Structure formats: C-alpha cells, structure tokens
Amino acid sequence: MDIAQLGDRVLAGERRALARAITLVESSRADHRAQAAQLILDLSRKNDAQAIRIGLSGTPGVGKSTFIESFGMMLTAQGLRVAVLAVDPSSTRSGGSILGDKTRMERLSRDPNAFIRPSPSQSHLGGVARRTREAVALCEAAGFDVVLIETVGVGQSETVVAEMSDLFILLLAPAGGDELQGVKRGIMEMADIILVNKADGDLKSAAMRTCADYAGALRLLRKRPQDPEGYPRAMTVSALEENGLDKAWEDMQALVTWRREMGHFAGRRAEQAQYWFGEEVRHGLLAQLEREPLKGMMQALGARVAKGEVTPTIAADEIMALLGRS
Template identity: 50%
Template sequence: MIHAAPLPSLEALVDDVRAGRRAMLARAITLVESRKAAHRTLAEALLQALLPQTGRAVRVGITGVPGVGKSTTIDALGTHLLAQGHRVAVLAVDPSSTRTGGSILGDKTRMARLSMDERAFVRPSPSAGTLGGVAARTRETMLLCEAAGYDVVLVETVGVGQSETAVADMTDTFLVLMLPGAGDELQGIKKGIIELADIVAVNKADGENLPRARAAAGEYRAALHVLGGREAHWAPPVLTYSGLTGAGIEEVWSQVLLHRERSRLAGAFEAKRSAQQVKWMWTLFDDRLRGRMRSDPMLRAEVPAIERAVAEGRLAPTLGASRVAALLGV
C-alpha cells in the first residue's frame, strides 16, 4: 500500500519558497492546486504568509492564434530576459487541458532553452475543470513564483474564448501575437481580443516573410486606430519580430516596460492591481460554491432534477436558480 507523503509544515514551506528552492516551489504549487480540505487550509495559510513577498514581478499575458509561435516567442523572450539578469516563470491558462490531458506539456518541451535553465520555471496549467478554477490556480501559482524570486511572470493562454479575458485580468500587460498576411485574415480576428491588447506583435518577420509582416502590421495599426485602446494613457503599438531569430524581441520587451511606466505615471497600475485582487476573491468564492455543489451529497441528489425541469421547460430558470440557492442556504 502506497502512503501519501506527509504535509510539510507551514514554516518549512514558507522558508523553502522564499529561498527559491524549485522542488519545494513545485510542491507548494501542487498544494494550492489540490481540492482536499487539509491541503486548502495549508495553502491559504501559505499564500497569506508569503503575501509581503508578492506583487513585485512584471506580469505579462500572452495570447495568439494557433500556429503563431507562442512557445517559440516565449522561449526567445525568456532567454533574452535571462541574459539581462531576470528570473522568469512561465505559466499557462488552459481550460482545454481537462479534455486533452494537458496540451501545454508539449509546449514545455518546445521551450527548450527555458526549460533547461535553472533561472526559469515552466509550469503547465492545472486541470481544474472550469476556466474559473484554472485561472484561480494560475493566479495563486503566480504569487508563489513571485515569492520565490521570479521577477517576470509570463502567463500564456492556450485555450479559447474567455481564457484571453481571464489572462488579461491577472496580468499588467496583455501581448497579442499575430501572423503575417493580414488581408482576409484580419476579418477573422475577434474584436474582443484586439480590444484587450496592450501590445500587438506580428511574428515571423524574417526572410521572405518580412514584407508580409510589415504589411500586416499596417493593417493591425489601422484596425486599432478604429477600435482604440482600452486605456486612456496608452495607444497599443504594433510591432514586428521573429521568434525564430530573436530580431525585434528586445523592442517587444521595451514596450512592455514602457506600458508599465506609463500606467504607473497615470495612477492606473495600482488601481488595476487592486481591482484584480478583488475580482480574484470573487472568482475563488464562485469556485468554492461550485466545489460544494460537486461534493455535497444532498446537492448532488437534488440539482440534477432541477436542471432537468429547467431543460424541459417545466421550471423557469429564475425559479430554478432560487431553488439551488435555497439548497445552498443563500
């Protein structure tokens, strides 16, 4: 019979994470991903104890269309940052991992340089069942990485739909990667993603692709001019770069730092971080309620019947919600 390893003490976990011990950081992350009551209690105490060491990192969200080269870009950007003396953590928000078994694990192998460097930490997203759960665990992982001394956190969204919004809501700067050859492709871009962008960067600007990349950048600038940025103090720039050769990567990072500086000067940086904290709290609360619905025997017995009645048109959704709320005692 295999027995689970005993939980480390809170003091040992705090000391090991603060010391940047990678093995114990990984164990602490596994702890915050767990749904067991004892693990949750220890994880909450750990996060509270480490709170003074968090919040100092540059948090960058990264998204892009399939095939845009997110992993190659992150590997190139992370390597550039390591050369500058930074410590880099790469996290992922992947709601599809519950269906695919963890697609981001393949990306970890494609980030060859980062994965092998002791100054970098690459972590796949947990299979938490819902986007809210995945995002919540990723936020907590981000805090642990900051407490462990990683001063740049790159959060990659590899899912679809609301995952981009979730990543934008937990980072300071949202970087949207695009491919060369705008034209008809521009019509297929989701307006919502462009509106979230703080920086747009066109990848594969090398060799014969360079003219197409520059043309695409012009198309995206025109689109952003019409849509406008999401912040009054910042007009999202459109850059070209090559994840393969590294050309233009330095300018991408310079724009990230410039966006951070402008946000601070406008007083928006602290306000955004504060709003994200509160939103995070409510996301965790919602996740806790859903967790109770999955684990409470009475709720598991009653809720399916309520769902069927709503689905069959025998019960109004408003009344159905009231009955579920009554079972929860709210």
C-alpha cells in the same frame, strides 16, 4: 507538510520548493486548500516584491512557445530571472493533458535563471487554470523578475489572463486571412501590445502588412485611461530569428514604468484582487451544487426537466431559492 518551512524555502528561491508550493495551490483537496491559503498569506506578509506579470495569448500555431523561449532567453541573458506558467488544454473526457510546453522550450528549461511550470486548464474557461493567479504570487515570492503566463490559445474569449497580468500581449500570425478580426471587440481591446510573429523569410512582407492593418484597427478603439500616447500598439517580431524582441521588451518596460508613475499599476492590481474575490465566491456557490442535499435535488429536478414536467427556467429558480435559504 510544514507550511512555514515551505514558505521560507520559496522565499529563498528554491526551485523544488516552488514546484511543490504550486502543486499545493493547484490541489482541490480541502486540507490542501487551507494550507495553500495560509502559505499565500504568509508569503504576502514577508515579501512585497512585484514582478512584471505578462499575459500572452494567441491562436494555436502562432508560435507562442517559440516566442516565449526566445524572449525568455533574451531576458535571462540580461540577468533577469524568468518564470513561465504555461496552461495546456485538458481533455473534456479524462481531464488530462499532454503538458508539452516544457518540452518545446528545451533551451529555456535548461537555463538556471528560468523556471517553467506547465499546468492543465482542467474545466476552467478563459485560457488559464483556476489557480494560475496564486502560482504567479508564488513565483513573485521566489524572486522572479518577470512572470510569463501563456494561455491555452483557443480564441477571442481568452481575456481572463488580463485579470492576473500587468501587460496583456497578443501574438498574431501574418496573413491570417481575416482583417475583420482587427476591429472585433473582446480580446483585441484587452491587448496592450500586439506582436505579429513570424516576420521572417517569405512571410516578412505579409507580417508588415498585417502589422499595419492592426495598427490602423487599434486607432479605431476607444482610448483607455491606463495607456500613454501611442499605446496600445502593434509591431512585428521574429521569434525564430530573434528579431524585434529587444524593441518589444523596451516598449513593455516603458508602458509599465508610465503606469507605475501615473498610479495605474497599483490601481489595476487592486481591481484584479477584487475581481478574484468575486470569482472565489462564485466558485464557492457552484461547489455547493456538487454536495448533498443540493446534488440530489439537482439530479431529481434534472430528470423532471428531461421528461418535460417542468421547464429549465422554473427548475433553476427552485435551486436558486434553495441556495438563498442555505
């Protein structure tokens, strides 16, 4: 594979080249990893464009795909180019996934100004795939103005997406039945904007009440230095009827503009780069456990732990000592 040629085609905005580049960065083969690292480095030197990275999370059934399609269509109608990186849950047995997000966004997938890429989460925790951040960088290099990162949608631990996005949007359903969720830590305090979806039909009044509950809950959280007055905030939207989407986009743009002017935007991206450096080191250390001789030692110690000959803590300390000497 000619990496330089592939990089030039990505910079030219060729969709097939972008898809091929994302496939390359998602590969775990050693030679592909080296090529992917070179590609990302080359693109970073040739391109300094910064798309607005928007992370989207929410429980299954809240309407993330419907929202993304309606929101994406609104943005492309304004002349913006939109990339969607949708992460689907993977089977713990086979590692496969259905990757059904693209089929659910039928209108957006046909839009020439949109690009949708579903990826399996595999064994990575936090609601995103391990290489999603690199895929975001590729989409920026390809000239997309907005990159939407849709997480798996499995619960309150989905905060990793906040480490690769400029805005973290939390989608909630009306009348969830547990108002206590509004004051829980974790995903709530990471959100920049909370959108209560499905504010239409019989659920409209329930959505308004839910929005008011969460707006009150947000006022109880400690104020963050990267937020202007009035943020984080909660509002209602209807992805089905496409109501409230323009107001949500205005608030997102206002928050990004304020953060750019106050220096928080660049500072946050620098912090994220440092975070992912640490993650790469941790993944590298864990990968050593899958290679000999540590793999064989792990199996032997695991058998002794199973027989009760040694405690898990002592066995783990032995492995850690071996890692320290390697």
